[in-house]
Amino acid sequence: xxxxxxxxxxxxxxxxxxxxxxxxxxxxxxxxxxxxxxxxxxxxxxxxxxxxxxxxxxxxxxxxxxxxxxxxxxxxxxxxxxxxxxxxxxxxxxxxxxxxxxxxxxxxxxxxxxxxxxxxxxxxxxxxxxxxxxxxxxxxxxxxxxxxxxxxxxxxxxxxxxxxxxxxxxxxxxxxxxxxxxxxxxxxxxxxxxxxxxxxxxxxxxxxxxxxxxxxxxxxxxxxxxxxxxxxxxxxxxxxxxxxxxxxxxxxxxxxxxxxxxxxxxxxxxxxxxxxxxxxxxxxxxxxxxxxxxxxxxxxxxxxxxxxxxxxxxxxxxxxxxxxxxxxxxxxxxxxxxxxxxxxxxxxxxxxxxxxxxxxxxxxxxxxxxxxxxxxxxxxxxxxxxxxxxxxxxxxxxxxxxxxxxxxxxxxxxxxxxxxxxxxxxxx
Ligand code: IMP
Numbered sequence: 001x002x003x004x005x006x007x008x009x010x011x012x013x014x015x016x017x018x019x020x021x022x023x024x025x026x027x028x029x030x031x032x033x034x035x036x037x038x039x040x041x042x043x044x045x046x047x048x049x050x051x052x053x054x055x056x057x058x059x060x061x062x063x064x065x066x067x068x069x070x071x072x073x074x075x076x077x078x079x080x081x082x083x084x085x086x087x088x089x090x091x092x093x094x095x096x097x098x099x100x101x102x103x104x105x106x107x108x109x110x111x112x113x114x115x116x117x118x119x120x121x122x123x124x125x126x127x128x129x130x131x132x133x134x135x136x137x138x139x140x141x142x143x144x145x146x147x148x149x150x151x152x153x154x155x156x157x158x159x160x161x162x163x164x165x166x167x168x169x170x171x172x173x174x175x176x177x178x179x180x181x182x183x184x185x186x187x188x189x190x191x192x193x194x195x196x197x198x199x200x201x202x203x204x205x206x207x208x209x210x211x212x213x214x215x216x217x218x219x220x221x222x223x224x225x226x227x228x229x230x231x232x233x234x235x236x237x238x239x240x241x242x243x244x245x246x247x248x249x250x251x252x253x254x255x256x257x258x259x260x261x262x263x264x265x266x267x268x269x270x271x272x273x274x275x276x277x278x279x280x281x282x283x284x285x286x287x288x289x290x291x292x293x294x295x296x297x298x299x300x301x302x303x304x305x306x307x308x309x310x311x312x313x314x315x316x317x318x319x320x321x322x323x324x325x326x327x328x329x330x331x332x333x334x335x336x337x338x339x340x341x342x343x344x345x346x347x348x349x350x351x352x353x354x355x356x357x358x359x360x361x362x363x364x365x366x367x368x369x370x371x372x373x374x375x376x377x378x379x380x381x382x383x384x385x386x387x388x389x390x391x392x393x394x395x396x397x398x399x400x401x402x403x404x405x406x407x408x409x410x411x412x413x414x415x416x417x418x419x420x421x422x423x424x425x426x427x428x
Contacts, residue, residue, distance in 0.1 A: 017041025033250025040298025071250020126273025236275025
């Protein structure tokens with residue numbers, strides 16, 4: 001039996017999809033435990049690109065059971081669209097189940113997401129407008145709808161009558177927007193119910209059996225530690241817990257059964273949306289990094305903010321998640337930079353910080369302390385073993401591990417599977 005948790009160690013978009021794909025065919029089960037279709041995982045296999053938002057990337061392997069856990073918020077429309085795309089691309093997706101406890105994104109959630117952002121004005125968060133925050137708000141407020149409710153039309157109707165009164169009140173009175181119609185929502189969601197029904201399960205016995213039968217399980221994280229609702233740069237965060245702890249609550253797997261935690265980090269840093277970013281590069285060097293790294297969002301197409309590798313952030317991710325092994329992705333993007341920098345900590349009001357502080361207005365103004373490295377100035381994409389990498393590149397990678405307090409076991413130098421250099425295997 002082994003349970004591996006995979007988390008993003010920065011602000012998301014670290015290249016987790018690729019790592020999950022690498023591991024998915026050697027595990028029996030892949031579970032997504034938080035987030036929704038705000039996430040975007042790109043997997044390239046055999047030169048073909050697959051984009052996933054809700055469905056675990058393990059779906060490409062028919063023998064691997066893919067579970068959407070109850071910590072996820074599922075937009076049924078987006079789910080069915082993704083399913084259709086997979087099926088029309090020849091992937092039947094029979095190996096997929098959704099927890100009946102997973103909450104649903106309702107049609108008013110994306111609208112409220114967008115209106116809420118507009119109302120915040122200059123203080124907006126830069127959300128994905130997918131309704132993720134409002135769906136989690138309703139879950140906590142105990143007025144959310146769960147996937148299992150699709151199988152109870154009378155309950156759905158009665159509850160919707162009450163909930164829609166609250167929603168329409170905010171929409172019309174607070175935002176001066178159009179109200180939603182109860183019957184239209186019911187018809188739409190009961191229409192989805194027919195197609196989603198075969199996938200809905202009580203995942204508790206499935207997961208317990210897998211644990212007790214000694215199966216190999218992979219918990220697939222979305223977003224990253226710095227977007228965590230508690231540990232991240234609040235309020236510039238997502239509304240779930242993209243951490244190892246969140247993986248447990250979002251799946252029902254107890255912490256004592258976790259065998260290892262793998263953290264995925266980009267060889268530099270990116271962030272989408274607003275909020276503090278101490279090592280951000282807003283100059284020509286930043287533009288070069290964005291262009292070479294093709295740093296545009298999978299979900300929204302937005303240009304990502306880019307900057308140097310921040311070991312203060314990554315060390316915090318390693319420590320708060322118990323990361324045993326690091327994967328460093330997109331190392332090849334740094335191939336043509338003459339000088340590279342790694343931030344080792346911050347100075348704030350004359351005080352040294354080895355981790356990001358909670359006070360985001362202080363974090364916004366910290367002075368990063370940098371170590372400089374000579375670039376390797378040669379292509380790494382054709383390297384197939386870690387030892388083939390230029391010495392300066394290995395020095396950079398090893399220093400990253402040292403500063404973060406975990407070893408870099410896997411390095412990625414390109415999008416395809418063959419561009420993955422394994423120093424120490426992530427699974428036994
Ligand atoms: P939300 O998750 O749509 O509410 O957005 C909140 C913040 O999280 C915004 O800054 C988003 O850009 C960011 N975010 C959400 N999902 C992802 C992701 O998959 N990758 C990177 N950033 C994300």
